[in-house]
Amino acid sequence: MGATPTGSMSCLGWNCRGLGNPRKVPALKKEILSKGPGFVFLCEIKLLRVELEGVSRKLGFDYYFGVDCEVSRLGRRGGVAILWRAEWNLTVLSYSHNHIDVEVGIGVPWRFTGIYGHLEEGMKWKTWKLLQDLSQKSSLPWLYLGDFNEIIMDREKVGGNVRPEGKMRAFRDCLDFCGLHDLGYVGHDFTWSKKQSGASIIQERLDRGWLVLAGWRFIQGIECPI
Numbered sequence: 001m002g003a004t005p006t007g008s009m010s011c012l013g014w015n016c017r018g019l020g021n022p023r024k025v026p027a028l029k030k031e032i033l034s035k036g037p038g039f040v041f042l043c044e045i046k047l048l049r050v051e052l053e054g055v056s057r058k059l060g061f062d063y064y065f066g067v068d069c070e071v072s073r074l075g076r077r078g079g080v081a082i083l084w085r086a087e088w089n090l091t092v093l094s095y096s097h098n099h100i101d102v103e104v105g106i107g108v109p110w111r112f113t114g115i116y117g118h119l120e121e122g123m124k125w126k127t128w129k130l131l132q133d134l135s136q137k138s139s140l141p142w143l144y145l146g147d148f149n150e151i152i153m154d155r156e157k158v159g160g161n162v163r164p165e166g167k168m169r170a171f172r173d174c175l176d177f178c179g180l181h182d183l184g185y186v187g188h189d190f191t192w193s194k195k196q197s198g199a200s201i202i203q204e205r206l207d208r209g210w211l212v213l214a215g216w217r218f219i220q221g222i223e224c225p226i
Helices: 024-034 049-059 121-135 166-180
Strands: 012-015 039-043 063-067 071-072 073-077 080-084 092-097 099-104 110-116 142-147 184-187 193-194 202-206 207-212 221-223
Touching: 012 024, 012 110, 012 142, 024 039, 024 049, 039 110, 039 142, 049 063, 049 080, 063 092, 071 099, 073 207, 080 092, 080 099, 099 121, 121 221
Parallel strands: 012 039, 110 142, 184 221
Antiparallel strands: 039 080, 063 080, 071 073, 092 099, 099 110, 142 207, 193 202
């Protein structure tokens, strides 16, 4: 999933579902070589921060910042990271297990937040609260990119149980509060899929990009390969 602000700047967001898989790094490197982003936001890396140095080097980036994944007897889950080239001059403003917020110092300063939304139903309100809190911290042009683990409307899901309207409305209310504009997308309608028993498949649009305009008149849409 990538976004290109006005001009030649570009960034990439990717849900890795585990960078420890030896096939994932070459696949990500191929995507990076194709898109040429100045920085990459990665979620669900399932790595510790100390393990990121080698990954960053293999992918051709100068700097990295990461938040450890959670480790338990059941295995690893979560983890977020951002990798960038030196000329992009990123400054980390805040971070948690679910986000990294940075200021981008190339050209006119702007702000980027990579998001990995809570998976648990009872915790999703924390994602919306995080977005609302972050929206109050700066007046810079602002780009959100990531896996929000929620849909906005029922047409963004095919298969499985119908998503309760109240859950989707909570996400929409958050977006309205923050003044975010959907960047749209190019490519497949859905960014996540899961095969159930038999031949049935659930597909949802969980990954997306949002923009607080505040000085940007145009940003190209999101490309969503799957």
